[in-house]
Amino acid sequence: MLIKYKLGILLLMIAFASGQVLAADQGKAAAKPQAAEKKAVAEDPRAAAANKIILAADAARKKAGSVGGEWRDTGKMLKKAKAAVKSGAYDKAIKLAEKAGRQGELGYTQATSQQKLQLPSYVTVLYVNK
C-alpha cells in the first residue's frame, strides 16, 4: 500500500519534471524523417503521419537507452505500433507511438536527473552517526 502511494508521488514528480523537456524535444525529434520507412508509407497520408511519430518515438527510446534509462515496454509498444500501421489501424498506431515517445523522454530525464549518486537519507544518517 505504502509502495503504491509512494509510487504515485514519484511518478507525478517525474511527469512534472519532464513536462518541459517533452514539449521541447518532441518537435525536434519529429522533424527528422528517415528514408527507411518511406516505402511502407506510400498511399495513405495517415500512414505517413503515423510512421513519422513512430520514428521520432524510436529515436527517443534510443536516446534513453544511451544513458541506461530505457523502460521495459517501450520497444514492444513500437513494435505494436508498426504492426498497427500495417493493418491500417492508424489511430491506434499513433496512440501507441505517442506513448512510447513519452516513455523515451521520461526514461531519458529519469537517468540524466540522477547523474550524481544520491544516497537516501535512511542510509546517510548511518554515516553521520558513525
Add this chain to the structure above:
Amino acid sequence: MKKLLLLLSVLVMVMGFSLAVHASPEEDRLVFRKFYEKRFPNVATEDFINGAYSIDKAGRENWEAIEEFPPYEPFMERGREMWEKPFANGKGYKECFPDGPGVAHKYPHWDKKQQMVMTLPLAINQCREANGEKALKYKKGSINDILSYMAFESRGQITNVVVPKNDSSALDAYEQGKKFYYTRRGQLNFSCAHCHLQNAGMNLRAEMLGPALGHTTHWPTYRSKWGTVGTLHRRFTGCNKQVRAKPFKAQGEEYRNLEYFLTYMSNGLPLNGPGARK
C-alpha cells in the same frame, strides 16, 4: 531557535550526502550491515545469507522442507560431470581453475590485466573459449550446472571482495555498481535500494522483500518460479523488469560492476550456494 534547528538539520543532511559519496568501500559496507542490524535486531547477521527466510518465519519453514531434498542437486551432479570431462582439445576446467572447483569466493574480483570486474561465469566462458569450446549462455542452461557444482564445493568459504587501492579503475567499477544500486529506474521509478533497503520486511505481492545483505552468497539458485536453477544476473534481470526498466545484458559491464559492489557489501559472510528460493 527554530531557524537554527532547521539550518542544523539541513547541514547534517548535506554533510550526510557528501560524506556518503566520498565513503570508502569499507565504510559503505559497515553502513550497509548496520542498516539491517538496526532494522532486524533479532536476526543474527550470518543468517542474512538465507535471504527473505531470515526474516519470514512462515516462508522459512517451507524452505527448510524444500532444502531436505534440494532441487538443485541434479544440476550439481551434471556440473560435476562437466568439471571432470575434458574438452575436445584434451584440456579441461581443471587447468583453468588449478585451485579446484571450490573457488567461488575468489569472485568477483578486479582483473588488472583486462581492466574489468571478473565474475565466475565470465571466467568459465573465457576458459571454454580459450580451449576452443563454445561460450555458454549467461542466464539459463548448462552454465548453471557447472556453477552449481562449483558453488557447492565453495560452501563455507568467506566472501572477501577486494577493491585494490592501487588501481583507480577498480574503485571506479565499484562506484559504478554502487550508483547502479541507488539509481531509480523504469516506469515504476524504483532503485534496488527502494525495495531491498527501504522496504525490506514488507510484502510485495506474495513475496516478502528480503535484505540485500547476503544477496550474493548463494548463486546460482533454484527458483520455484523458474522451475530451474538460474544465475545472479538472471535475477538482476528479473528485478529490473519488475520495475519496468529494460534489463541490461547479463555479464555486461553494468551488472558485473553491480555484482562487484553488492558482493563487497556481503564481505565476511559465508557462501551457501547453490540456493533454493520461491
